[in-house]
Amino acid sequence: MSEAMNVYPEVTTSHAVHHDEHHVHHHKETFITKYIFSQDHKTIGKQFLITGIIWAIIGGLFSVLFRLQLGYPDQTFPILETFFGKWARGGQIQPEFYYALITIHGTVLVFFVLTAGLSGTFANILIPLQIGARDMASPFLNMLSYWFFFMASVVMFSSLFITTGPASGGWTVYPPLSALGQALEGSKLGMDLWLISMALFVVSSLLGGLNYISTILNMRTKGMSMTRMPLTIWAMFFTAVLGVLSFPVLLSGAILLLFDRNLGTSFYLSDIVVNGEILPNEGGSAILFQHLFWFLGHPEVYIILLPAMGMVSEILSVNSRKPIFGYMAMLGSLFAICILAFLVWAHHMFVTGLNPFLGSIFVLLTLLIAVPSAIKVFNWLTTLWRGNIRFTPATLFAIGFVSLFISGGLTGIFLGNSTIDIHLHDTMFVVAHFHIVMGVASMFGMFAGVYHWFPKMFGRYLNSTLGYIHFWVTMVGAYLIFWPMHYQGLAGMPRRYLDKSSWVSFTQFGELDKMITIVSIIVFAVQLMFVFNFFYSIFKGRKVTTTNPWGANTLEWTTPIRPGHGNWEGEIPEVHRWAYDYGKDGREFIPQTEPIGENESKH
Amino acid sequence: MQTFFIVAILVLGFLITFQIAKASEYVAVLRGEEKARKQTNRINAFMLLMFLIIGLIGVYYCNEKLKGKILGTPASDHGVLIDRMLYITLAITFVVFIITQVALFWFSFKYQHSDKRKAYYYPHNNKLELIWTVVPAIALTVLVGFGIFYWFKITGKAPKNAMEVEVIGSQFKWEYRYPGKDKIFGKKYYKKTDEAKANPLGQLWDDPANHDDIYIAGDALHLVVNKPVRMIINAKDVIHDVGLAHFRMKMDAVPGTPTTMWFTPTKTTKQMIEETGNPDFVYEISCDQMCGKGHTGMRGTIIVETQEELDAWLAGKKPQYLAANPDKDPSVKKDTTAAVKPVAAVMNQ
Numbered sequence: 001m002s003e004a005m006n007v008y009p010e011v012t013t014s015h016a017v018h019h020d021e022h023h024v025h026h027h028k029e030t031f032i033t034k035y036i037f038s039q040d041h042k043t044i045g046k047q048f049l050i051t052g053i054i055w056a057i058i059g060g061l062f063s064v065l066f067r068l069q070l071g072y073p074d075q076t077f078p079i080l081e082t083f084f085g086k087w088a089r090g091g092q093i094q095p096e097f098y099y100a101l102i103t104i105h106g107t108v109l110v111f112f113v114l115t116a117g118l119s120g121t122f123a124n125i126l127i128p129l130q131i132g133a134r135d136m137a138s139p140f141l142n143m144l145s146y147w148f149f150f151m152a153s154v155v156m157f158s159s160l161f162i163t164t165g166p167a168s169g170g171w172t173v174y175p176p177l178s179a180l181g182q183a184l185e186g187s188k189l190g191m192d193l194w195l196i197s198m199a200l201f202v203v204s205s206l207l208g209g210l211n212y213i214s215t216i217l218n219m220r221t222k223g224m225s226m227t228r229m230p231l232t233i234w235a236m237f238f239t240a241v242l243g244v245l246s247f248p249v250l251l252s253g254a255i256l257l258l259f260d261r262n263l264g265t266s267f268y269l270s271d272i273v274v275n276g277e278i279l280p281n282e283g284g285s286a287i288l289f290q291h292l293f294w295f296l297g298h299p300e301v302y303i304i305l306l307p308a309m310g311m312v313s314e315i316l317s318v319n320s321r322k323p324i325f326g327y328m329a330m331l332g333s334l335f336a337i338c339i340l341a342f343l344v345w346a347h348h349m350f351v352t353g354l355n356p357f358l359g360s361i362f363v364l365l366t367l368l369i370a371v372p373s374a375i376k377v378f379n380w381l382t383t384l385w386r387g388n389i390r391f392t393p394a395t396l397f398a399i400g401f402v403s404l405f406i407s408g409g410l411t412g413i414f415l416g417n418s419t420i421d422i423h424l425h426d427t428m429f430v431v432a433h434f435h436i437v438m439g440v441a442s443m444f445g446m447f448a449g450v451y452h453w454f455p456k457m458f459g460r461y462l463n464s465t466l467g468y469i470h471f472w473v474t475m476v477g478a479y480l481i482f483w484p485m486h487y488q489g490l491a492g493m494p495r496r497y498l499d500k501s502s503w504v505s506f507t508q509f510g511e512l513d514k515m516i517t518i519v520s521i522i523v524f525a526v527q528l529m530f531v532f533n534f535f536y537s538i539f540k541g542r543k544v545t546t547t548n549p550w551g552a553n554t555l556e557w558t559t560p561i562r563p564g565h566g567n568w569e570g571e572i573p574e575v576h577r578w579a580y581d582y583g584k585d586g587r588e589f590i591p592q593t594e595p596i597g598e599n600e601s602k603h
Numbered sequence: 604m605q606t607f608f609i610v611a612i613l614v615l616g617f618l619i620t621f622q623i624a625k626a627s628e629y630v631a632v633l634r635g636e637e638k639a640r641k642q643t644n645r646i647n648a649f650m651l652l653m654f655l656i657i658g659l660i661g662v663y664y665c666n667e668k669l670k671g672k673i674l675g676t677p678a679s680d681h682g683v684l685i686d687r688m689l690y691i692t693l694a695i696t697f698v699v700f701i702i703t704q705v706a707l708f709w710f711s712f713k714y715q716h717s718d719k720r721k722a723y724y725y726p727h728n729n730k731l732e733l734i735w736t737v738v739p740a741i742a743l744t745v746l747v748g749f750g751i752f753y754w755f756k757i758t759g760k761a762p763k764n765a766m767e768v769e770v771i772g773s774q775f776k777w778e779y780r781y782p783g784k785d786k787i788f789g790k791k792y793y794k795k796t797d798e799a800k801a802n803p804l805g806q807l808w809d810d811p812a813n814h815d816d817i818y819i820a821g822d823a824l825h826l827v828v829n830k831p832v833r834m835i836i837n838a839k840d841v842i843h844d845v846g847l848a849h850f851r852m853k854m855d856a857v858p859g860t861p862t863t864m865w866f867t868p869t870k871t872t873k874q875m876i877e878e879t880g881n882p883d884f885v886y887e888i889s890c891d892q893m894c895g896k897g898h899t900g901m902r903g904t905i906i907v908e909t910q911e912e913l914d915a916w917l918a919g920k921k922p923q924y925l926a927a928n929p930d931k932d933p934s935v936k937k938d939t940t941a942a943v944k945p946v947a948a949v950m951n952q
Contacts, residue, residue, distance in 0.1 A: 276798060406704060414689065417750040487670075
């Protein structure tokens, strides 16, 4: 798989080539060093993005397949047997297949798309460009970060093709289910591959994260104090900190699980009789894994969400032609979320037999997160208020993000309250909640980022008509899919059930499930249209003709239209002000590079 | 064939959309980009407003259609508390939802680009920011307060008169154990588990407390109405979860680490049949924690009845001790013909 090779727009244009001669790090570049083993942060960002897109297609396709089962449990689809053989015997999705699909869907979207594909892409592309650096602190480690991600992808992808199938114990891979091959087909070789892939992924994420942090702390251009940085950079910074502190814990959890699986240790196993076979393991704790997993797992949702928040702040401000409201409060709330993210993990475990007193502490800390979240929402609303808003596709996705973040955030107040969580835990309510607030909202942030910075990445625009169709179908579809799903959860319908026909309590939603399935197929088709738009526009999109197409203040728009390795020709510009002087003193925007005027008003 | 047509239609639809999108880009260039941009800006602003209005109507419609399907009133005392907490939260969050969503889409519509307006330079306002830090904080304090109050009620010590029952999950079934007359569960050790020797739970027969324990499998769990029940929950192989949607209760079953939960059922099964108008109504135990390929079908049932009905039902059950040790069974001793002995007992000898 060589996604990297797809990125060669610069060869197709004549004017882009010459500036290579000016820039500082001039050295001879071959095709391989420029597009495959590239150390240019922009190329690495594109590599992350394109790999992420490929994974998103796979993950999205899986969701369509299991939605088919959920919407039409009695129907057979012979075409599935043609493609998947024994996994869809008689055209019906078999339980093992269903669980493999949801597990890989979750794993891939959480880690490969919304972690690597989102912060991998935008941290790489935006950090050096927006702080005024020629590249990352260590371009080589940055390159390694991508290639570790690539290896993780290869291992995960290969696990889809083995006889016993990929990991299928859910993306949270709770042992003992994930530890015992006797209990589940997917817990045989597939689970080992899952764990190896995750270990490689953690390495990738750490190499990337350390690089982002040191770049932001050390390589800002002259005048770019920390509080003059755009909020995107702050968000990437906190994301990287979260990742560096929490991913090692996942790694430790995964390694112990590997030991339990292959070396006969008993970290997570105790008192087990599986299929009549009495296992020797005693004294382990299955709950220990959940602590380790969620100590990463909860910060992980903020690793997914924070970059989207940062980009949305930037895009809303640029396109409403107004400064972001309450920069310091935005920064403070990012910081608060970052701290609290580490103190709430056990709210995923209220019904595991957790000590009720401990549970109550986690209720308090969990609901505290709503305060910084509320601050952010109100600040975004005030940013729009009395603005002069341009609805580019990026703006629309940013507005959609805020709407989804509100909806999904509010249902979080239900689940974070242990009393209500007793009833709603592990039901479809949870599925609806996290898909809206973390899945779709972050996807919206990512789309906003892609539409907004595509001109910087490829020197061309995405087709905006397709962009508008993409936005509206996805927005309406997201609500149609996930809003009514809350009601299934309120009825107590458990998640991860592939057929409710044998139950008395959960059969009342058949029509609803059909509707959701149809809408998700339509939404998926529209995402494919976006992917087409993306690749088509790389080569054939309308060309960008000015360096600053959005009239934005930040530094990336002071570089040439197609910046070479090193970003700026000649000196890196000096920064004299914060990034949000829009609409000040009657001027539409004042770039960060412009010195403060004598008569300029203070804010 | 049908699939082929669907794919063909999708591809065709896509091609048409794409051609229109491409053409609209050229048209925009021809007509003057600025003009075209302003027009799409107006269209999108209008659509955002429409999305708000139709969306809110949709929220109402969805609620009208689905509110009757969410299980009705709770059938346990804790369920009442949980539902109350749910509705308190719903009330508060719904107000916030309406205010913020209306503001978001209304501002987007109202402040769409216009040549006449200049964006208002408004970088911060400490007073406003203080307000929307403090107000959510107060609202959340209320929610946390109620939540923790109810949480301690629900997870606190079970009343003294509570009956106890053990619930054991394994792939993909539920088994139960009643403590018998002595009200004490006999000791277990998982390595003694042996289905062939009629000891599916690994009970230690040396422990006299085990001698009257009643083991139930393949039957409903029977509980008494208005009598608190404390469940001791365990799993044999992987993590399961005792999910009781009608009682609004839930607790994981973890191998190696027993968990407990208690509640008081307040409606008999017969009452619920009348209330729901569904003659097939039965309380169900759903496994709520992914446990393997049969997870979907890991179903148990509960019958809530009067104390007399329970006593009568239990009286018909034999302690598992006698099944595993038929030589100790007075009823078996009387007729010595091997034919009536259970198969498992024969293998035991």
